Amino acid sequence: MDFLTYASLGLSTGGAYALVALGLIAAYRGTGVINFAQGALGTFGAYSFWKLHEAGLPLPIAIAAAVVVSGLIGVAFFAIVGKRLAHAPVVTKILITLGLLLVLEAVIRLVWTNHQITIDPFLVSGGFEVGGIRVQNISVLLGVTALVATTALHALFTRTRFGLITMAIQDTDLGAQSIGIDPRKWGSAAWGLAGVLSAAGSVLVLPITQLSPTSAATILVPALGAALAAKFRRFWVAFGVAIGAGVLEGLVTGLYDAQLARAVPHIIALAVLIVFARTDMSRGTREVKAVFHVGSGRIRPLHVVIGTAVVVTLVTFGNGSTVDALSLTAIFGLVALGIVVSTGYTGQVNALPLTFAGISMLVFGAVSHHGASLLTAAAAAVVVSLVVAGLSSIVFVRARIYEVTIGSLAIASIVQVLVFSVDKFFNGTTGWAIGDTELFGISFSNIVEPQNFALLAWTVLIVGLIVVANIRRSAVGRYLLSVRQDERLPAALGINAVRAKFTSILLSGTLWGLAGILLAIQRGFISKGQITLEGFTYSDSLALIAFTILAGTGHLAGAVLAGLFAPGGLLASILSFTPDINDWLSLFFAANMILVLTTEPDGVVGQFLRLRGAAFRTFRSAPVQKEKVHATLERQ
Missing domain, CATH: 1.20.5 (Single alpha-helices involved in coiled-coils or other helix-helix interfaces)
Structure with missing residues (x-):
């Protein structure tokens, strides 16, 4: 009977996944937009509940207030940007909702805390036995809540005027307007309902989880998988898949390994994506143009000479902190260059930049630790990056834009749990010490010769810019650009979209792998704590995407500018008068990404040009x- 006991434990997390998935479907059916900030809305509500209850507010009132807060955020957000979302390209819809996710996470870190919090049981505790099966009361509470919510939503969207109106808005908002229906009003109501559901799941599951600004990561991906299995339409299918994911997670926790169990819901989401790839997510949209204008790819030699002279001068005469900031600017500029290729050129929102970089760091550190030369360790890291890119392309090359984002979030979460959180990949608790850092008799150790390392990082970035510029002007570049908006037109012209996407993944994966090598040399030592605590989650990758979009994701200069914006970059170093500067920058750039995408999608570089x-x-x-x-x- 033990396995049934473990299965009953999974009802609690399964119920939370189901509530968030139901919210995703409610928002999509009402507006035609997949809300990637759904988990963050729930986390914001959970923090609101915690602070209100801690301040002395009675438990029922604190829960109700938290649920209302998340609902109001959903209503207000869609009321403000809903009109622009209605006819926006798919990639714009994804990025705007991801911007909301980043804004909410940054606000949580600034207003409340950046640490994990354990919440004591409330509402219910303990459990009971039925036929020798131990059932926790929290599991019954979440399971029943999700079941009631599913029943109510199914009735709401199939048997009421609300459901008919939101269906009309999703299919054609212009037609709905012609008969006197206000799409923003009803769409805002759908988003408010989604916020309420997400907050309810996130609050009720608190006694068995830890509250942190990135709590949304543990709920969002499984919920997306359940909603995708339901094609973002069928509430009962989403409920069943979400509960099944939670039950399987509970079984693996009790019968096999708790670490693997944490990855089970994300693996299920990835499996659902592979099975249901190429789901039609185009309803409710009317794409008339690509979101980003793309630069010509021409690099003026005079600009390169001036830029190089400025960098060399700053490296030569700058102090230690300035040199270190310049190094990180170049490294994150290389990451941003990969984002220019994947998002700016091919129109894919891939949340794996820092996942690739983290894997490359690990491989370089392990090979270098065992005595390999700098070139050998770097070659091994690049090869592994290409292998990982090739494997991930199995998921991405036949997926549509929404599915690429969902798949990349799932892969990033799986790697975070099964690689970045496992001691054996970091030489136990010892870590990997970087060995040889000499090239042609010159030391590039950031510890011993920081100026040399900074010059090396900028050399790699400049070479990367030149390579990407040449690719942009070549037939391969035109091939990549052809699939950035709609695959049907290039297919009609005989262009193989699969090959174009595969090329983009390999190129961007290589750039991210090179950035990981430079990060390894910059640190000099690789440990699990660095990877876990210093920003290699998909939220950190999304933040870099936000920096790149604000800078200009269709332009090569945007990559350099994004490096300046990145945490640890030159701008953060200049503004380092407060310890929370990175959180403030994340909030500023995420909020401005939303503004830029709704007003000036070409970013700073595009506006300057x-x-x-x-x-x-x-x-x-x-x-x-x-x-x-x-x-x-x-x-x-």
Whole structure:
């Protein structure tokens, strides 16, 4: 009977997954948008509950207030950006909701805490036995709550005016407007309902989990998998898959290994994606143009010379903190360059940049620790990055834009649990010490020769920029750009979208792997604590995507600018007057990413180029205008 006891334990987490998945379906059925901030809405509600109850508010009122707060955030967000989301390209919808996720996580860290918190049991505790099976009361509570919510939502969306109206809005909001229906009002109601469901699941599951700013990561991916299995339409299917994922997680926890059990719901989500790949997620959208304009790929030699001179001067005469910030700027610029390829060129929102970098760090550290030369260790890390890119392409090359994002979130979560949190990949508690860092007789150790390492990092970035620029101008670059908006048109022209996506994954994976090598040399030592605590989760990757979008994800210069924005980069170093500067920067850039995507999607670089072009046109047209004026006066 033990396995039934363990299965009953999984009802609690399964119920939480189900509530979040139900919210995802409610938001999608009401607006045609997949809300990737669904888990963060729940986490925000959970923190609100914790602080309100800690302040002395009665338990029922604190729970109700927390649920209402998350619902109001959903209502307000869609009321503000819903009009622009309605006809936005799919990639814009994904990025805007991911921006909300990053904003909520940053607010939680700044307002409340950046540490994990254990919440004592509330509402119910203990359990009972039925036929020798031990059942926890928290499992019954969450399971019954999810069951009641599923029944109510199914009735709401199939038998009420609300369901008919939201279905009409999703299919064609213009048609709904023509008969007097306000899409924003009803869409906001659907998002508010989604926020309420997410908060309910996140609050009720608190006694058996730990509360942290990234708690959303443990719930979002399994919920996305359940919603995807239901094609974002069938509440009962999502309920069944979510409960099944929780029950299987409980079984693996009790009968095999707790560490593996943490990855089970994410593995199920990935398996669902593979089975249901190429689900039609285009309903409710009307894509008329790509979201990002793409630069020409031409690099002016004068700009390279000036930039190189500035970097060399700063490295030579800067102090230690400035040199270290310049090194990190180049490294994260390399990561951002991979994002330019994957998101700017091919239109895929891939949440794996720092996952690739972390794996590359591990491989480089392990090989270098055993006495290999710098080039040998680097070659091994790059090869592993290419292998990982090839394996991930199995999921991505035939997936649509939404599915690429869901799959990358699932893979990042699996690697975080099964690789980055396991001692054996870090030489136990000993860690990996970086050995040889010499190349052509020159030491590039960041500890011994930080200036040399900074120059090495910038050299790799500049070479990467030149390579990507040449690819952009080549037939391969045009191949990549062809699939960034719609695969059907290039397919009609005989272009193989699978091959284009595969090329993009290999190229961006290589760039991220090179960044991981540089991070390993920069640290000099690789331990589990560094990977776990210093930012290699998918939320950190999403933050870098936000920096790149704000800078200009369709332009090579945007990669360099994003490196300046990144945590530890030159901008963070200059503004390091507060210990929370990285959180403030994350909040600022995430909020501005939402603003940029709704107003100026080409970012800082695109806006600069547009203003420069307008200024040049005005300057060139000034003499012509003067001649016209003189000619008019002479005729008079």
